[in-house]
């Protein structure tokens with residue numbers, strides 16, 4: 001889920017007609033000083049950072065003059081909070097508060113509906129409040145076809161004791177809040193606190209929105225760079241990985257760098273998960289064995305081999321990786337031989353120089369293991385592949401032994417000589433497949449032909465040709481399974497080569 005900053009959420013609320021404090025964003029101390037001056041000097045300066053408990057962490061300052069606002073901003077901007085540098089502050093008027101409420105919305109996967117939650121006693125620790133004051137917290141799941149209707153909002157608020165004139169203004173505000181969350185495809189949204197001011201107005205003092213990853217493209221105005229929930233700006237490799245995911249809708253590729261600085265004595269593993277919960281179990285086992293995990297990657301949902309290839313290349317491009325481990329669900333339904341071919345090509349192209357253990361259970365497991373085992377000798381480091389019957393503990397122990405026994409070689413990435421007689425076509429992710437007819441003519445196995453579907457590739461005389469048009473191949477009829485190149489490498493004469501660009505990686 002992509003998270004919005006407080007100031008972005010307030011822009012959404014204000015546009016929906018919900019009152020927010022006067023003020024504005026500042027990215028320098030001078031801008032903050034000017035914002036506060038426009039408010040008469042008395043203001044609150046709030047760091048725009050994705051952490052909770054900002055007040056307790058002294059990331060919110062109440063100031064009495066414009067100069068104090070400038071000083072507070074100078075102290076906050078540039079400060080590192082966890083992984084996250086503070087880049088801006090929100091300077092707002094101070095509000096005299098009469099009473100605090102909470103309103104929230106969350107998409108409930110079980111109900112398959114959004115659920116609206118209200119509390120008449122504020123919302124810090126809403127779960128605990130709900131337990132301690134069940135009569136003051138209530139929720140309602142509106143029908144998504146109608147949205148939250150006036151009478152439903154009023155009924156919900158009556159359940160937490162809101163009455164009289166406030167009931168009317170509050171229910172009106174709640175309907176607007178629901179509509180704003182719906183319009184922005186929020187997975188969750190909350191106003192906390194929603195306050196009743198001393199002059200009787202409802203006002204959103206703080207808010208939080210997360211947007212559904214799959215709907216981010218509908219909201220370019222939000223400027224979300226990567227449609228993932230992150231607590232810091234993305235790294236260069238995360239940006240590259242996101243581009244891969246964004247440009248290829250087939251399957252899922254998730255990449256997150258967990259650590260980038262290590263001690264010489266650390267044993268650092270590049271982690272490649274292939275199926276959610278199982279991945280966590282494998283990571284726990286790596287940690288228990290003393291590995292430090294450089295990254296989390298998940299390729300699942302039946303990704304093509306080309307996507308797994310790019311994932312593996314990105315894992316190996318991290319500044320420090322001493323070992324490679326793939327592990328996930330032992331009974332994944334995706335066709336694991338695609339993942340195996342993606343890994344083999346990545347390891348060949350990068351000339352794998354760290355031991356790798358691949359635990360690849362599920363559909364097509366035996367074929368996947370066979371492909372991986374045959375790849376040994378195609379790169380300097382050893383690779384072992386196991387299926388569902390091998391426990392994560394066993395696989396991780398093997399990796400430890402392999403790392404201890406391996407001395408990294410001096411390697412250069414694989415470079416294929418230019419084809420003397422190229423026959424070339426493009427693939428759906430801007431890849432290029434080239435058969436060098438000068439080599440193919442003398443190849444006895446024609447392994448590329450039997451590894452591909454006959455309607456796509458066939459023999460014409462002694463050489464492979466497309467059975468479809470180049471345009472069809474480029475539109476996705478060639479599924480980038482990489483089988484023609486991998487099998488050519490294993491059994492042919494090396495005449496088939498696939499180039500799969502990863503924009504930004506080489507730079």
Ligand code: SF4
Pocket residue numbers: 435436439440441443444445446447448449463464487488489491492493494495496
């Ligand atoms: S297996 Fe390789 S060398 Fe043989 S025909 Fe196919 S692409 Fe050419």
Ligand code: SF4
Pocket residue numbers: 433451452453456457477478479480481482483484485
């Ligand atoms: S040509 Fe055939 S074997 Fe080669 S990548 Fe495309 S679909 Fe796979």
